[in-house]
Amino acid sequence: MLALKDIYKSFGTHEVLKGISCTIPTGSVTVIIGPSGSGKTTLLRGINFLEPADKGTIILDDLKVNVEKAVSEEIHRLRQETAMVFQSYNLFANKTALENITEGLLIVKKMDKRQALEKARYYLNKVGLADREKAYPSQLSGGQQQRIGIARALALDPKVVLFDEPTSALDPELVGEVLDTMKKAAEEEHRTMLVVTHEMAFARDVADHVIFMEGGYIVEEGSPKEVLYSPREQRTKQFLARFRSTAL
Numbered sequence: 001m002l003a004l005k006d007i008y009k010s011f012g013t014h015e016v017l018k019g020i021s022c023t024i025p026t027g028s029v030t031v032i033i034g035p036s037g038s039g040k041t042t043l044l045r046g047i048n049f050l051e052p053a054d055k056g057t058i059i060l061d062d063l064k065v066n067v068e069k070a071v072s073e074e075i076h077r078l079r080q081e082t083a084m085v086f087q088s089y090n091l092f093a094n095k096t097a098l099e100n101i102t103e104g105l106l107i108v109k110k111m112d113k114r115q116a117l118e119k120a121r122y123y124l125n126k127v128g129l130a131d132r133e134k135a136y137p138s139q140l141s142g143g144q145q146q147r148i149g150i151a152r153a154l155a156l157d158p159k160v161v162l163f164d165e166p167t168s169a170l171d172p173e174l175v176g177e178v179l180d181t182m183k184k185a186a187e188e189e190h191r192t193m194l195v196v197t198h199e200m201a202f203a204r205d206v207a208d209h210v211i212f213m214e215g216g217y218i219v220e221e222g223s224p225k226e227v228l229y230s231p232r233e234q235r236t237k238q239f240l241a242r243f244r245s246t247a248l
Contacts, residue, residue, distance in 0.1 A: 001026050002047070002058075002060050003057075003059040004021060004059075006020075006057065007043065007053045007055075007058075008056055016042045016216050018039075018216035020039070020043055020213075021218075024194055025209075028192060029193045029209075030207065031195045033212050034212055035214060035239060038214045038215060041196055044084075045164070047082060047160070047194070049075045054068070061159065065078060080108070081159040082160045083152075084153065084161075085153050085161065085163045085164065087165045089137070089145040089149050089169070091137045091148060091149065095136070097148050101123060103152075104152060104155070108156065109156065123155045126151060126154070127181050129147055132144065142171065142174050143170055150181055150182065154189060160192045160193075160194060161185075161192070163193065163195040164196050165196050165197055165198070167199060168198070179202050186206050200228065200240075203224055203228060208223070209221065209223065210222065210226075212227060212231070212233075214235055219236055
């Protein structure tokens with residue numbers, strides 16, 4: 001279980017997160033939606049200290065971290081148990097698809113090279129790119145690069161996979177292949193997934209839980225049926241209105 005309690009974050013005088021509390025059940029897919037600037041990505045990045053929060057508590061199973069007093073060992077444990085899939089892929093340009101996946105296995109997980117290669121090839125096959133293991137990022141489409149990013153995250157065996165708007169940098173025709181890969185991962189890997197996205201159809205079809213954020217607050221949360229089709233809050237209704245005729 002991943003739980004966030006009273007998470008606050010400011011950049012200078014601008015308060016971005018204003019006391020966020022939520023619980024993400026083990027093995028669930030939770031989607032965070034909301035307008036730009038609502039604090040979604042900042043919240044995600046705070047979980048593994050890519051952008052440390054100012055105060056609050058992060059609980060991941062038996063690990064409880066007070067973010068104000070977190071020591072390097074606690075931060076390291078959180079990062080060992082989480083993996084991030086970024087908007088902009090963040091692949092090593094000078095490494096092949098296979099090497100991009102083995103890098104973390106060799107350095108972070110201290111796996112021997114034979115095991116790392118075996119695991120990397122397993123996940124390349126999982127995301128449908130077994131035939132592209134020797135390709136460099138410049139030789140891959142955006143969708144293929146993002147699928148490598150997903151394979152890299154899954155190969156680390158994290159308890160929680162964090163997806164930060166994984167399709168936002170893609171051309172529209174490439175979005176589907178990445179969403180299909182994420183759906184497959186949700187169905188087959190049974191990992192806890194926390195996904196920031198504007199893809200409402202993905203939230204409808206894949207999520208167990210939906211959180212709507214605005215202005216640094218959680219405005220509403222519940223099942224996809226509750227939040228997407230029968231929202232209680234007026235602001236949620238306004239936000240979803242523009243998706244009604246297409247994605248929903």
